[in-house]
Amino acid sequence: MFTGIVEELGVVKNIAHKGAIIALSIQAAKCVEGTKLGDSIAVNGVCLTVVKAESGELTFELLVETSGLTNLGKLRIGQKVNLERSLRIGDRLSGHFVAGHIDCLGVIRNKSYVAGNLCFEIAIPQECIKYIVAKGSVAVDGISLTVAIRRSNIFSVYIIPHTLQNTTLSFKGPSALVNIECDILAKYRKQ
Secondary structure, rough: OOOOOOOHHHHEEEEEEOOOEEEEEOOOOHOOOOOOOEEEEEEEEEEEEEEEEEEOOEEEEEEEHHHHHHHHHOOOOOOOEEEEOOOOOOOOOOOOOOOOOOOOEEEEEEEEEEEOEEEEEEEOOHHHHHHOOOEEEEEEEEEEEEEEEEEEOEEEEEHHHHHHHHHHHHHHOOOOOOEEEEOHHHHHOOO
């Protein structure tokens, strides 16, 4: 379980294909601290298991399915990713409950300023839009955000300067793919 509050930007150091497994190595500083084999780390919102943690680097193993259903399969060496360690009992829940299980890929359709505030419009598959609730929560590449508007298969989120400066959203624009995890409370309410 995560909160959607990104702890740091990691940098992809290596991507190695080993049969049906992809070994993904990410340079990190803060998220390596206290991390051990078997711990969970959200990488762009995807819950991954640490298989190696040493010398400022975390290594994960991805299945082909995870690679294909998320934007992790499109990562390149040198690219930055959002990192968050799993929630510990007693920690503050500053964002919302984020499981690290991606519901779908979204496509940024527009990145613009509305009344001086940065707004992203994101299109998602029609079958997932029912879980997006205005003024509810959504995780975009693992970032806990509040939904401003929902229409058709598009929703909008506003980004404060702190979030923009400390996440991968500063590098993303129209046509970029983002991992979407709908609010778990909205999913259970709709079933």
